[in-house]
Amino acid sequence: MGTHLDNLLKPEARRTTFYDALVLDAKLRQSLVTMRSLGSRGLTVAALEVADVLQQSKHVPAFASRWCRRAYVAPSYLQQTDAFLDYLLHILDHTGAQVVIPSADGTLEVLRAHRETVAWRAQLALAKEEALAVATDKEKTLDIASRLGIGIPRGVSVQHVDEVPEAVRTVGLPAVVKPVESWLWGKGRGVRVISQLVTTHDEAREAVEKLTQYGGSTLFQQFLDGRREAISLFYADGTMYARFAQWAKRTQPPLGGTSVYRQSIALPEDITGQAERLVRAIELEGYSEVEFRRDSAGRPYLMEINPRLSASIEVAVRAGVDFPYLLYQWARGEKLERVTSYQTGGWMRFLEGDILTTVQALAQRGRPGVAPPAQSLLDFIAAFFTPAAYDYLDKDDIRPLWTATRDFLHRGVQRVIRGPSSRRNMQ
Template sequence: MSVPRVLILDGLWNKTLAAVRALGLRGFHVAVGEWTRFATALFSNYCSKRLIYPSPKERPAKFLDWLEGELKKNHYDVLMPMEFTTQTLVTSQIERLSKYCRIPFAGVDLALRLHNKAFLMRYAREKGFDIPKTYIIDDLNQLEALTAELPYPVVIKPQMSSGARGIKYVNRKEDFVKLYERVHKQYEFPIVQEFIPDGGDAMGVCLLLNNDSDVRASFVYKRLREYPVRGGPSTLRASIKRDDVRYIAESLLRYFKWTGVAHVEFRVDPRDGTPKLLEINPRFWGSLQLAINAGVDFPYLLYKLAMDGDIDPVNDYKTGVMCRWIIPGDIMHFITNPNRFHMKPGFFDTKIKDDLLSLKDPLPVIGRLSSVITLLYDKEMQDIFLRR
């Protein structure tokens, strides 16, 4: 029986490393690509082949030519882009590329629609889903009138971004127009939402749907720490069971006839205990290693779905499992959190597993640290890390 062969793109990220390790441990031939050789997953013991390609962001046409050539020259069963930019670029050329291997991701138009926070909030409000109070602006002349009615503090969010990129918090009405225009220059017509007070859980629902939009794997986790502290990518998370948010996430994706992996974010409003829908990330998510540790191996399940056409549902997993992103996420949280010595669990708890650190696969740490060096000269790397 032949060894399964997978090509995974976007080797810079921890979620990519999680996929490489998960498939490599199962005996897969895992080729990994990235536009820089200073990429975390390229240093993994489970990386069978290392590839450097033109930047999908800076040179998309060259990247697609390279990708078609690699797929044509070397047999792969499945292609897995891990970042949204790469995923949508690949799926925009699905007819061109799918003749060489399976690409088990939803179409580009649907992915772009669900990734748009303005579209999602409009839809959710129309259908009666609980969301933060949201203001959608399509004319800068609306700003002055809106300034007086906003329930400060508010959050300005780009319609399409990930992590903490472009997010601004506004505490005083005197600052609103200036901060909105600042975000607007880079991310056109961001949305404005009420700030949900601290005290409620932030949760993610991770899902895999088949070609009929039936759920084939689900996983829920709670964010325990984030960086920036006030709201950003999670730096420590724990697996939980939470049927209410899982049901909302599943119903949304089924309605839109989604296929493949997706991640839906919620935050519980402590004022009424209601989980509020925040966004859909129609891609692999940063906390992928936690799901794998808890027993839901999404990369392998996605591979099986692509190859077999369907799989049995996987909904059971261990709760209370914790995993963190220590370099640099949880370190930065510790440095910037005024309550750093009172956190539970504590920063120095050695029992917590990590996205990156592994005695069996130690070299990705070198990849992560070496990528920091490129911040001195590489504009694309600066964009990735300094705007998170």
């Protein structure tokens, strides 16, 4: 692991440090994928994570990558963003890093708030603010989508528990309660909030209470139990440079979580066109992942747009669509090559997530959308017999897998000692 500001200030370090890209949120899986993608193309990459993440566990897979020239540990931005920002600016000033790539909702928010200060020093791999303001707000996204004739889940907006009975009358149960924005600054600290499945009035009240405790509004939506499909796009200057589709067979947690077992698929006609129209309407440049879920009859409904690299990105990269590299080239203002095809049928598995989601499926048996215990176990075991790529595993860069395994074991031990800890953005 590398060192920090002191070393940067030394003149010799100043001469020798130079990065093509600084990858933020090093702990996230998509950050490791980004480092590997850029590093194996001969680019010089450094990674950054914040101190509170390292306090939970010091094992950061991307820091162990052979492509990681230096690992930076910045002060947290959860309580206040100043120290984090100062640290980031300092690195940029002293290393000449060309491009900054964020992947977490939290860093995205910090960069949006201080965009000009950062952009003055390095290129930000981010869409313009007007587009981000829509894409990070589910209500606004769904609004535009429905005007474009794209299917959206039946739903109402709920700000307060008192509105729950009316919402249940309109939408019915089971339902999904989800925050309008995934990242909230509440009580002087940033928190990521996630969707919840509710099956009774009490659960609905509880979920709304919990999700509105830091302010913010929730969406109360009909529950859809069909396939989860996502379209990844790369859009710039009016041109769609890449399109990719995948579906997630299992997510962790079973509802509202990050995808753990997923497969590249041919572009579905209906949602590919819809995703494109949406991204063009918002003028959302760069990478975006447009998430859909189908109902039992196969009709698609829009979930949301992620205007940042998501954990599922590796399926696309392995299938031949190198979104992180496109993102880098776009940020640098380089000419982009159109990607016209990719391999379909490739499975990818996040083993830690799959273990957890199988355990959760056993605990949540009988809940809507959760497979019966025998089926869950069988599916989990069957996946070992299906050829698949595994997250972290790369024969040309083996240390991150070992680091991820130690991290998993470390957190397992912590969980036993302290009980379950709060969930960070894993998507």
